[in-house]
Amino acid sequence: MTTPxxxxxxxxxxxxxxxxxxxxxxxxxxxILGSLVVIILIFQVLxxxxxxxxxxxxxxxxxxxxxxxxxxLILAIGMVMVIIMGHIDLSVGSVAAFVGVxxxxxxxxxxxxxxxxxxxxxxxxxxxxxxxxFWVAYMNVPAFIVTLAGMLIFRGANQWVGDSTTISxxxxxxxxxxxxxxxxALPLPFNVPTMVLALLAAAWVVFxxxxxxxxxxxxxxxxxxxxxxxxxxxxLAAVLLVAGWLFATGREGTSFPISGxxxxxxxxxxxxxxxxxxxxxxxxxxxxxxxxxxLSGVKDRRVDFFVMMxxxxxxxxxxxxYVARATASGPQDxxxxxxxxxxxxxxxxxxxxxxxxxxxxxxxGGLVMAFLNNGLQLLGVGADLVSxxxxxxxxxxxxxxxxxxxxxxxxxxxxxxxxxxxxxxxEPVTTTxxxxxxxxxxxxxxESQKTESL
Amino acid sequence: MDSMDADPALPPPIxxxxxxxxEFPGVKALSQVSxxxxxxxxxxxxxxxxxxxxxxxxxxxGVYPFGSYTGDIxxxxxxxxxxxxRSSEQAGIAIIHQELALIPELxxxxxxxxxxxxxxxxxxxxxxxxxxxxxxxxxVGLKEDPDIAIKHLGVGKQQLIxxxxxxxxxxxxxxxxxxxxxxxxxxxxxxxxLIEELKSRGIASIIIxxxxxxxxxxxxxxxxxxxxxxxxxxxxxxGINEDRIIQGMVGRSLESRYPDRAAEIGEVFFEIxxxxxxxxTVPERQVVKxxxxxxxxxxxxxxxxxxGAGRTELARSVFGRSYGTYxxxxxxxxxxxxxxxxxxxxxxxxLAYVSEDRKVLGLNLLxxxxxxxxxxxxxxxxxRGVVDDDAEARVxxxxxxxxxxxxxxxDTGVATLSGGNxxxxxxxxxxxxxxxVxxxxxxxRGIDVGAKYEIYAIINQLAASGKGVIVISxxxxxxxxxxxxxxxxxxxxxxxxxxxxxxxxxxxxRSMTSLTRKATAA
Numbered sequence: 017m018t019t020p021x022x023x024x025x026x027x028x029x030x031x032x033x034x035x036x037x038x039x040x041x042x043x044x045x046x047x048i049l050g051s052l053v054v055i056i057l058i059f060q061v062l063x064x065x066x067x068x069x070x071x072x073x074x075x076x077x078x079x080x081x082x083x084x085x086x087x088x089l090i091l092a093i094g095m096v097m098v099i100i101m102g103h104i105d106l107s108v109g110s111v112a113a114f115v116g117v118x119x120x121x122x123x124x125x126x127x128x129x130x131x132x133x134x135x136x137x138x139x140x141x142x143x144x145x146x147x148x149x150f151w152v153a154y155m156n157v158p159a160f161i162v163t164l165a166g167m168l169i170f171r172g173a174n175q176w177v178g179d180s181t182t183i184s185x186x187x188x189x190x191x192x193x194x195x196x197x198x199x200x201a202l203p204l205p206f207n208v209p210t211m212v213l214a215l216l217a218a219a220w221v222v223f224x225x226x227x228x229x230x231x232x233x234x235x236x237x238x239x240x241x242x243x244x245x246x247x248x249x250x251x252l253a254a255v256l257l258v259a260g261w262l263f264a265t266g267r268e269g270t271s272f273p274i275s276g277x278x279x280x281x282x283x284x285x286x287x288x289x290x291x292x293x294x295x296x297x298x299x300x301x302x303x304x305x306x307x308x309x310x311l312s313g314v315k316d317r318r319v320d321f322f323v324m325m326x327x328x329x330x331x332x333x334x335x336x337x338y339v340a341r342a343t344a345s346g347p348q349d350x351x352x353x354x355x356x357x358x359x360x361x362x363x364x365x366x367x368x369x370x371x372x373x374x375x376x377x378x379x380x381g382g383l384v385m386a387f388l389n390n391g392l393q394l395l396g397v398g399a400d401l402v403s404x405x406x407x408x409x410x411x412x413x414x415x416x417x418x419x420x421x422x423x424x425x426x427x428x429x430x431x432x433x434x435x436x437x438x439x440x441x442x443e444p445v446t447t448t449x450x451x452x453x454x455x456x457x458x459x460x461x462x463e464s465q466k467t468e469s470l
Numbered sequence: 471m472d473s474m475d476a477d478p479a480l481p482p483p484i485x486x487x488x489x490x491x492x493e494f495p496g497v498k499a500l501s502q503v504s505x506x507x508x509x510x511x512x513x514x515x516x517x518x519x520x521x522x523x524x525x526x527x528x529x530x531x532g533v534y535p536f537g538s539y540t541g542d543i544x545x546x547x548x549x550x551x552x553x554x555x556r557s558s559e560q561a562g563i564a565i566i567h568q569e570l571a572l573i574p575e576l577x578x579x580x581x582x583x584x585x586x587x588x589x590x591x592x593x594x595x596x597x598x599x600x601x602x603x604x605x606x607x608x609x610v611g612l613k614e615d616p617d618i619a620i621k622h623l624g625v626g627k628q629q630l631i632x633x634x635x636x637x638x639x640x641x642x643x644x645x646x647x648x649x650x651x652x653x654x655x656x657x658x659x660x661x662x663x664l665i666e667e668l669k670s671r672g673i674a675s676i677i678i679x680x681x682x683x684x685x686x687x688x689x690x691x692x693x694x695x696x697x698x699x700x701x702x703x704x705x706x707x708x709g710i711n712e713d714r715i716i717q718g719m720v721g722r723s724l725e726s727r728y729p730d731r732a733a734e735i736g737e738v739f740f741e742i743x744x745x746x747x748x749x750x751t752v753p754e755r756q757v758v759k760x761x762x763x764x765x766x767x768x769x770x771x772x773x774x775x776x777x778g779a780g781r782t783e784l785a786r787s788v789f790g791r792s793y794g795t796y797x798x799x800x801x802x803x804x805x806x807x808x809x810x811x812x813x814x815x816x817x818x819x820x821l822a823y824v825s826e827d828r829k830v831l832g833l834n835l836l837x838x839x840x841x842x843x844x845x846x847x848x849x850x851x852x853x854r855g856v857v858d859d860d861a862e863a864r865v866x867x868x869x870x871x872x873x874x875x876x877x878x879x880x881d882t883g884v885a886t887l888s889g890g891n892x893x894x895x896x897x898x899x900x901x902x903x904x905x906x907v908x909x910x911x912x913x914x915r916g917i918d919v920g921a922k923y924e925i926y927a928i929i930n931q932l933a934a935s936g937k938g939v940i941v942i943s944x945x946x947x948x949x950x951x952x953x954x955x956x957x958x959x960x961x962x963x964x965x966x967x968x969x970x971x972x973x974x975x976x977x978x979x980r981s982m983t984s985l986t987r988k989a990t991a992a
Contacts, residue, residue, distance in 0.1 A: 231860075293855045294848045301845060304834035311792055311823065311831055312846040312899070313814040371836045 048364060048377065048413075052384050059391030071394045072387070075266035078259070079273060083194070083341060085386040086275040087112070087334035089379055091357035092364070093286050094330035096378040097323050099361050100303040102370030103152065103159035105327045107166030108357060109350035112335030114170040115140050117178040119336055120185045120345035130189040134336060141332025144170065145325030153320035162324075167354070175347045184344040193340025195274040206264035207271035214260020218253035225249040275337045282330070287375045299323060304371035359406070360385055363413045384409070482547075484509045484674055485643055490529055490541035492522075499525045500539070500698045507643065507691075510672045512665060514679065514689035516715055518944060522698040523678045527645050530676075531565040532558035545643075562642030566632045566649065574621035579603040581620055582635045606634040610664055626657030633664065644668065644675045650684060651778055662688050680776045682712040682983055694718040712983075713976065720946055720975035728951030729927045735954060736767030740907050740938055745799030747787040757783040757794055759962040765907060765938035770929060772949035773942045774978050775959030781942045782826055784959065785909045789823035790816035803906070817846060822905035824896055826912040826942070832896040833884050840866035840880040842895050847903040869898035873928060890921025897928060908932060909940045914948060926952050946975045958982050 056072055063071035071077050091108050098105045119137040122128040128136065144166070151162040197209040225245050263272040290296035301309040302316045310316050334353070339345045364381025366373030388409060392402045483506040492500040500522045507513045515523045529539050532552030543550045545561055552558040555565070572581045579599050588599040603616040610630045620628060629649060636644055646665070650658040658681075665675050666688055679685055685692060686706065692715060694701040701718050704710045741764040749755040757780050765771055775781040786793035788801065790813035800807050803819060810816040816823075825831035833842055843866045844851055851861040866880040873894045877887060884895055893913065900908060910929070914922040929952060933939050943949050949956050956973050958966040958981035966981035 234860075292857050292859070294852050294857060295855060297841070297845065297848055297857065300837070301834055304836040305830075307831050308825075308834055309845075311789075311813060311825060313790075313817045315812075315814065371834065 048380050048384065052380055052387065055384060055387050055391065059387065059394065062391070063394050066395060072391055073262065075262045076270075077390065077394070078262050079196075079266050079270050081386055081390050082273045082276040082279075084390070085382065086273070086279045087337045087341075088353060088356045088360065088386070089279055089382045090282055090330055090334045090337070091353060092360040092378040092382045093282055093375055094327035095357040096361045096364070096366055096373045096375055097286075097290065097299055098159070098327050099358070099366045099368075100299055100370055100373045101320060101323050102303055102306075103320070103324070104358065105148075105159065105163045105324070106354045107148065107163040107170060108327065108331040108334070109353035110167045110170035110174065111141065111144050111328050111331040111350075112338065112353060113174040113345070113347075113349035113351075114144070114177070114335070115332040116335035116339040116349050117174045117183060117345040120183040120339055121177060123186055123189060124183055130186060133189065134192075137332050137336045138329060141329040141335075142325060144332075145328025146321075148328060149321035149324035152324050153317040159324065174345075174349070178345060178347060180347040182344040182346040185339055190340045190343050191274055192278065193275055193337045194343070195340075196269070196271040197274070197277070199269075199271075206261065207266075208264075210264035210272040211260055213272065214257050214264070217260075218256045221252045221256065222249045275341065278333070278337065282333075283375060283379055290375055295319075295322070300371065356385060357382075359410045362417075363410060365417065367417075368414075381413075384413075482509070483507060484546055485530075486542075486544040487526070487530060488542045488544065490526065490539055490543075492525055492529055492534060492539040498698055500529070502541075503695060503698070503700045504541075505693050505700075505703075507674050507676060510669050510674055511690045512669055512675045512677060512688050514677050514685040514692045515695060516679075516682070516685065516692055516719055517695040517701075518719055518946065521695045521719075523695055524647060525698075526695065527565060527647060527676065527678065530558070531555055531563055531645060533565075559639050562640060563645065564636035564639060564641040564643070565645040565647065566629070566636065567647050570625075570628050570632055572620045572628055572631060575619060577617050577619055578607070578614060578623075578631055579616040581631060582606060582616075582638055584635075586639065602638070603634075606637055609637060610634045611660065624657070626653045626661065629653065629657070629661055630664070633668075641673060644673060645678075646675060647678045648680065648778075649677065650679065650681060658684065680983060682715050685715070686710065686712060696720075712980075716976050716979040720979060727923070727947070729923065729930055731770075731930050731933075731952065731954075733768060733770070733933065733954050735769045736936065738764045738766050739804050740765040741802040742788060743800050743802065745784065745788065745801075746797040747783060747793070747799075748795040748797055750794050753795065756797070757962050758787060761799070761959075761962075761964045763957055763964060763967070765940060767936050767938060768933050769954050770933050770939045770941060770952055772953030772956035773940060773959060774946060774949050774956055775942075775982055777944065779959045779982065780962035781959050782911055783962070785823060785911055785940070785942060786825075788816075789813065789821055789909060792816075792823075817903055817905075820904070820906035822846075822900035822903055822908045824893075824900055824908070824910045824913060826915060828889075828892055828896050832899075833892060835885040836883070838881050838883055839870070839875065839877060839887070839895055842884050843869055843880075843898045843902055846899050850902070865902065866898075869902070873898055874924065888917075888921075890917035890924070893917055893921070893925060894928075897925070901932070905937065907938050907940070909942070911942045912944065913941060914943070914945075922948075946978055949973075949978070950975065960984065 059072040060070040063069065091112075095105060095108070115137045118140055119133045122136055123130055123133045148159075148162050148166050151157045152159045197207060197213070200208040202208055225248060229240075229245060260272075290299065298309070298314050298319050301312065301314050302319050306316055335350060338349060342349075360382030361373060361378045362368070362381070363384055364373070364377035364379070366378065385406060388406060389402060392405060397405075485505075485507040487503070487505040490500055490503045490505075491498070503522070503526055505513070505515075505526070515526065517523050525534075528534050530543060532555050535553050536551035543552070545563070550558075550561060552561070558565075573584065576584070579596075582603050583599055588595050588602065600616050607614060607616065610633050612627060612630045612634070614623065614627065620631065623631070633644070644665070649661055649665075653661065662684060665677070669675065677685065677689065689706050692704045692706060692710065694704070694715065696719060704714070704718070741762075743762045745758055745761040746756060747758040749757050759780075761780075761784055763771070773781050773784070783793055787796065788810070790810050792813055801810060802808070808819050810819055810821070829835060834845070837845070840862055844857075844862050848857060851858045851865060863880065869875070870877065870880055875887070875891050875894045875898070877891065884892055887895065897910075897913075913929070914925055917925070929939055929941065941949065941953060950970070950973055953973075954970050956968050956970070956978060957964050958968070958978055960982055965984070966977075968977060968981075
């Protein structure tokens, strides 16, 4: 089922599949994961040296990072599918702001109950997405143009609906953006639900590692040595438990944020969709080679439509979470989000030409940006410099990718050719018996050649 | 002295190509080909598709630079080493490709002087440019305002603009690759007349053409190439006719390159009737005209035709109208008329189309082998939209073994496979859809001889299991070697249908190059 000998250490359960799926380069994404770890450790050490304590991996800071970036990461989930299709969506920030203001207004002025308001937000996101998807899929307008227009249209719509003022939202609604897992009345020095979730996740990782081994044995491929699996599962379970502990032991009243929970749920769902479903395969098929996909019976326009629509639904989710966190909707909500989401996807290994990218990779790319941003802020670096550094990271990450590809391509072809037996395109002519007629004409040919060259 | 006296009329050759060989990775495209062209001569190069004609001309025009081939190019007694097209142009050689290199949105005058602008200090002198353009247009016999955009001209006139462009560069030797392929009779005659007129002014031409009657009409000498080798050079003055040229083009033995075939042919189960299709963007051009054909169970039917004759267009338009605009015609399968408005319906109806270009149309090169194999009928191994991993692995493993795809495992990317193995993946992909009718478009193009044999064996197996197989190929020996029956296509029409025992390369080539014989059912 899977390659028995993978050079990487991170080959467990579905995460491995999330990485190696049609997403292409496993090594590239492991590289990104490595740089995320390095970035976190560097800032941990730097804050320890300069601020007297390792701030990056403190409870308060981790909770803060999740709160601040969950909506960008949610956008990245939709954006990676858009980018795999070879499109781009510039409108997500404006769409998020537009949905946010409508939801806020529905609750505060039209007294819509908050669960219904969330449904309204999702439906509105779907409608906006259907509009943009229609232009991209059926009117053949490039997504860049459609969503550039959308960026203007929905920014304007946000300010028109909200009169360019802030509209506050009721307290119950703020839970999805600023809420935490509840406290349980147990005399324990940590948040119980958070630890329970962490334990479940750790158990899931261990379970999956061994399920994969069982599966490999079943289909007859050779599983990796037992100790590798044990080390891997232990390491990952440990990371999950430590993270859980950090989230569970923060300031009174805080724990793992609800928005983080939404994010994790979406990552799992969309990883499954992109890897295991027909719809997901169609996204990679069209993005990788639209003509071939069409000739294989994939309805490429329909895929275009739904991917664009899905992006706007996720933008609606992001917009609502943001409004809930800020406890109000405002005219500048979502400014520049599209750029952060797009940057996350490309740092996470997607290709500009489409066909390549994974949900998990994009999340890791987004976390790289998040921890970079966060770490620089912890060190007191100004916004100007932060922006410059983020830009450089994006450029270098994609630059390295492109460089690897241009270097890799000829060698790949070379490899493919080397593997083939020596080809003898011309040889059959000489080895097969030559008819008399042909021998004669060949002879004549040679003669006329001779006389001409004399 | 004697030899000089013997042939006093023969002027010295303006161009000599000596022992040209050119290899692509794994394929020897040209092997020791020599050619000489005399001043004021029209020299035709003939050969089947893929024989190496275009490669030879690309060597001559510097598209393949010096060093990438072996052999000498001698122009007016001087050895030439072209680095690129520009350097061959400076030496007076101009090549006009099959696909015209004009920019549709720019005007005639802009196109003629593109890259060679009439300018002083970077500023274009439009008056002078137009004056010269008008002069050039006169020379090629075209009465058009030099300011109108190229896109408003027909293909024939565009061809003349290309020649005008070449004349502007002081061309001594004009190379025309299939110049009349896209032209109608009148435009073709005008073009040929122009080439003859240029000849009278001392400009030599090399013409590559499949239209043998035209070659017979204008050429002084004919060089025939087959499989990258020089077969012969004929002088038209010595009484050469089309049959003689065809003989040179196809004369090769056909032994033991094809697996034995014991056909068990059933009843007719698939028919195409009165099939007419328009070009997707040029509505007045019909690419398939009133084509009718039928297919029996267990039968391998070949379609022979020259490039651009409408073979692929016919196949793709039948396969869910994936090419062109449907005009008329019906498809009958198992006695029932079926409508195939799109590709999914064609796949459901049991059709499969293996495209001629596997890299562009056949495969997603970013995908793994197993994902490629199941990609045309994912639902077969999916339940409620979720793909069954185990089934996918099992199925692709079965095909890997059955078709002997050479790969360590099915997780390998298809991009790393050789051409032959990629083609097997594409075949597996379509076999997975359980088709009744398989249309294979150039199934062995660009793959080595061993893999070809294996592909032929797969075709035989498919036919033996009761499926109908249609094979489109430019290689006549291949068609003769594997088909039970062969249709010939010329200019969008089916011109003939020959059974395997009737068909000869000469007969096929005749029907592929003219409308003379009426279609007869085998």
